[in-house]
Amino acid sequence: MQRPRRSDSQEVSREVYRLGVRRSPVGEYGPADGKKIRPSRSFPPRRKGPRVRQSETPADADLVLAAQHGDTAAVGLLLARHEPSMRAVALNILGFRPEADDVVQDAALIALRRLGDLRDPTAVGPWLRSIVRNGCRMQLRAATPVPVPDIASVLRPDVEHDPAAVLERNAHRDWVWSAVEELSPPLRLVTILRYFTAVTSYEQLAQVCGIPVGTVRSRLSQARGKLHAALLTTAEQAHDDAAALGRSRRAEAQTILGAAQDGSFGASLAAYWHPGVETTWPHGIRTTGFDYLVRAMDHDLGDGVRQRLTNVVASRDVVIWEADLLSPPDDPFHCPPAVTWVQFLREGRTSHVRLFHPIPRPVAS
Numbered sequence: 428m429q430r431p432r433r434s435d436s437q438e439v440s441r442e443v444y445r446l447g448v449r450r451s452p453v454g455e456y457g458p459a460d461g462k463k464i465r466p467s468r469s470f471p472p473r474r475k476g477p478r479v480r481q482s483e484t485p486a487d488a489d490l491v492l493a494a495q496h497g498d499t500a501a502v503g504l505l506l507a508r509h510e511p512s513m514r515a516v517a518l519n520i521l522g523f524r525p526e527a528d529d530v531v532q533d534a535a536l537i538a539l540r541r542l543g544d545l546r547d548p549t550a551v552g553p554w555l556r557s558i559v560r561n562g563c564r565m566q567l568r569a570a571t572p573v574p575v576p577d578i579a580s581v582l583r584p585d586v587e588h589d590p591a592a593v594l595e596r597n598a599h600r601d602w603v604w605s606a607v608e609e610l611s612p613p614l615r616l617v618t619i620l621r622y623f624t625a626v627t628s629y630e631q632l633a634q635v636c637g638i639p640v641g642t643v644r645s646r647l648s649q650a651r652g653k654l655h656a657a658l659l660t661t662a663e664q665a666h667d668d669a670a671a672l673g674r675s676r677r678a679e680a681q682t683i684l685g686a687a688q689d690g691s692f693g694a695s696l697a698a699y700w701h702p703g704v705e706t707t708w709p710h711g712i713r714t715t716g717f718d719y720l721v722r723a724m725d726h727d728l729g730d731g732v733r734q735r736l737t738n739v740v741a742s743r744d745v746v747i748w749e750a751d752l753l754s755p756p757d758d759p760f761h762c763p764p765a766v767t768w769v770q771f772l773r774e775g776r777t778s779h780v781r782l783f784h785p786i787p788r789p790v791a792s
Contacts, residue, residue: 491548499602502542506535509552513559520563529648530562532655537562539603604669606657608743614650616745617643623740624747625785626767635769635783676741680748684734693721700777707781731755732762746770746777763787 485493485501487508493501513534517527537558545554607618616636620626626635632643679699686695696704696717706714714720727734731754738749748768754761763784771779 486549487551488548491542491545491551495543495545502539502602505551505555506538509555510535512552513555516556516559517563520560521566525648526566527563529651530559530566532651534558534562535655601669604742606654609657610650610653612744614646614653615742617646618650618654619740619742619745619747620769621647624738624749624767625765626783631783631785635767635781672741672743673739676746677736677739680736680739680746684736684748684750687724687728687734692724693717696720700780701773704777705779707779709782709784727762730761731758734766737765744772746772 485504487505490501490505490508494505510531513531514527517530521527521530534555538555545551607615610618613636617632620632620635626632629640629643633640636643638646683692683695683699686692700717702717703715704717704720706720708714733753734750735753736748736750738747740747740749747770750766750768752762752764752766764786765784767783767785769781769783770777771781
C-alpha cells in the first residue's frame with residue numbers, strides 16, 4: 428500500500444528539526460539551544476485587526492472581521508464561498524435568465540460597500556442571500572427590465588448622486604478601482620460614467636459615447652460580469668492609490684478652470700493637454716487645438732457665466748470633470764445648469780474632450 432503523502436506543514440516541520448531549529452512557544456524560530464531570534468525590523472508592522480491565513484479554512488465570522496479591517500483577500504473568499512448559494516436564490520426566483528446573473532453580480536458590489544455595517548459576522552450567509560432576494564424583487568417589480576440595476580437605488584439619499592463618495596470612505600476603494608481598470612476601454616468608459624458621474628441614463632450614455640442605446644445596455648451588462656470576476660481575481664494583488672490619482676487630476680482641473688478667470692486659459696491648457704486636442708461640442712461640432720476652446724470660454728466669462736467644479740473622476744486613460752454652470756443673475760436661463768467634460772488621455776495628456784450637458788437648458792416661463 429502506498430504511504431500517504433506528508434502535508435506541506437509536515438514537510439516544513441521535518442526540515443526545521445533536521446536543521447536543528449525548533450519553533451518557539453511564541454511562534455518564532457530559534458536554534459536548538461533555545462535562544463530566540465529577534466525578528467528583523469525591516470518587516471512591515473502588523474496590521475490592526477484579524478488577518479486570514481491562506482493555509483487555514485477560516486469561519487465566516489473570521490472572514491467578516493478580517494474584511495472589515497481592510498483584508499481584501501477575506502472579501503474575495505467570502506464572495507467565492509457564498510456565490511453558489513446566492514446564485515441558487517436568484518435562479519429560484521428569476522429562473523434561468525440573464526437577470527439572475529446580473530442580480531448576483533450587483534449583490535456582490537452591494538456587499539462590498541455594506542460589509543462594514545454587518546453587526547453579526549456569523550450571519551453573513553443569510554445576509555448575502557437577502558441582498559440577492561431583494562435584488563430579484565426589484566427586477567420583478569421593474570416595468571422595463573434592464574441589464575444593470577440602477578446603483579442609485581441602493582445608496583443612501585445623501586450620496587445617491589455621488590457613488591464615488593461611497594468608495595472614498597470604503598477601505599476597499601483601491602481594490603474596486605483596480606478591478607475597474609481591468610475592463611476594456613469601451614466597457615470602462617460606460618462603467619465610470621454610469622456609476623461615478625451624473626451621466627446615468629442610457630440615452631445620456633449613448634450620446635456621450637456616440638453609440639446606440641442597445642450597445643450601452645450590452646456594454647454595461649458585460650462590464651458588470653467582468654467587474655464581478657475581476658474583483659475576485661484581484662483581491663490579493665497590490666492596488667494603486669486611486670485617491671492619489673483623483674487628487675492629482677482634481678488639482679489639474681482646478682488649475683485650468685481657475686486660469687480661465689485670470690485670462691491664462693490657453694497657457695494652462697498647453698501645459699496639460701495635447702496641442703492638437705480634438706473637442707466635440709454638445710451640438711456635435713468638432714474643433715482642433717486651443718483657439719476655439721479659449722474663445723468659447725472667454726465668451727462665456729464675458730456673459731457672466733462661471734463654472735463651479737463639483738466632481739472629478741480619474742482612471743488611467745479617462746478623466747471626467749463635472750461642473751455647475753452659473754448663469755448671470757439678470758439672465759438665469761442663459762445656459763444649461765451643468766456641464767460634463769469627458770477627456771480621453773494619450774501619454775497622460777488630454778487628446779480628445781467631449782462636452783455634454785446632462786441637464787438641458789431650462790426654458791423661461
